[in-house]
Amino acid sequence: MREFHGVFPYLVSPIDADGKIRTAVLGRLIDDLIAAGVHGVTPLGSTGEFAYLNNEQRAAIVRTSIEAAAGRVPVVAGVAATATADAVAQARHYAKLGADGILAILESYFPLKDAQVEDYFRAIADAVDVPVVLYTNPQFQRTDLTLDVIAQLATHPRIRYIKDASTNTGRLLSIMNRCEGLKVFSASAHIPACVMLIGGVGWMAGPACIVPRQSVRLYDLCRAGQWAEAMALQRQLWRINEVFARFNLAACIKAALQVQGYDVGDPVPPQPALNAEERRIVAAALEKITELTPA
Secondary structure (H helix, E strand, O other): OOOOOEEEEEOOOOEOOOOOEOHHHHHHHHHHHHHOOOOOEEOOOHHHOHHHOOHHHHHHHHHHHHHHHOOOOOEEEEEEEOOHHHHHHHHHHHHHHOOOEEEEEEOOOOOOOHHHHHHHHHHHHHHOOOOEEEEEOOOOOOOOOOHHHHHHHOOOOOEEEEEEOOOOHHHHHHHHHHOOOOEEEEOOOOOHHHHHHOOOOEEEEHHHHOOHHHHHHHHHHHHOOOHHHHHHHHHHHHHHHHHHOOOOHHHHHHHHHHHOOOOOOOOOOOOOOOOHHHHHHHHHHHHHHHHHOOO
16 A cells, blocks of 8 residues: 655645536646645545535546546545445545545534444445545534544554544644554644644645645655744745635635636535635735745
């Protein structure tokens, strides 16, 4: 199995008004991200609007990502469902398409107990022969993964990573202490340099789509133990996170990519696109980051 580390941008899902995937746009974005030095790409994360797509659209996004990456970097595809059978079918399909890993996400309507949460993720890992990344984001998920469930799942031979978007860095340290061998990726809700300092292996996040070179530079500084330089860069990059926290994440990333010349379209309705003033705020933040941290 491939080892995952470094910067994995959460890709947007470029879709036209008729619901068709803009494969050329996605392919160009992936090419440019790889040229910028990212270590992998993740289609169908939160920034990829997985909750708003049907299975045909999801499969098209994954297929396009795998074809565009062409083996140059690993592709870790998001799998999300409310029903276990649906999640298993997605995971098997994406692995068959050539995904190097699965980002496992639990959607739920009715609340679940720990045993059912564990069964869901274990079923996904049992269905594939590639590494599985657990994804927990309590801001948006009705049912979260408790530390006990994470510890149980960490014993599975294919569940080797977790991306935790809880904003609780102490929880990350608890995961590391309790789950030896389970490697932690930061989310944009955390401060990536701080997660690297306590033992993280990288970050999976939407903002890396728009500042990939700066994100890779931050990772390299952390790996080299150059913490003063890393934190100076991190403070600059955090301005992007502060702006995105104000608005819909997918809308912000798509607006920023449009500023950079990628015709990725608007968020899938009923999500609203940013208005003119919100776009101005995003563009100004992006310009400031580019000035402070030239590519």
